[in-house]
Amino acid sequence: FLNVRSSSSRQMAQFSRRALRGLLVLLSCGLWCRTGRADSVMAEATPEDLLIVGAGYLGRRVAQLWREKPKGPKAKVVAATLTEKSHEALRQEGLDPILASDLKASKLKFSQVVFCAPPSRGEAGDYAKSVTDALEHLVEGGIGVF
DSSP states (O other), X not given: OOOXXXXXXXXXXXXXXXXXXXXXXXXXXXXXXXXXXXXXXXXXXXXXXEXXXXXXXXXXXXXXXXXXXXXXXXXXXXXXXXXXXXXXXXXXXTOEEEEHHHHHHSOOOEEEXXXXXXXXSSOHHHHHHHHHXXXXXXXXXXXXXX
16 A cells, blocks of 8 residues: 555656556456447447546546557547536547436446546535446446446
């Protein structure tokens, strides 16, 4: 483990890269399933596609590393956000933004779901529900990372 108090920024960066690579390994080891038609953003999710709930710094780094994988350039990365404030920037990064409320109303399913959203100022139960809602978009046998 890394002692954050005595770590240099270089050590922290190396730890962050290792952690993100480990996350991608976890995501790459799942069962790949084709999904049916969806109502929003994309007609069909493929095994290479990824849903990121919470497209802040961590979510964007995961998306970048995901797209660097051999099949990554073909993969769609759907980034769920609470507001449209960052949608244009996400599009410029090659991501497909969607409002969390629109995602919840859709029937989109993914083989990989990464939950990167921080807790809001609301109650703890709201955060647990947000995680549960995100995992509803995971295909059976898929991989969810929290």
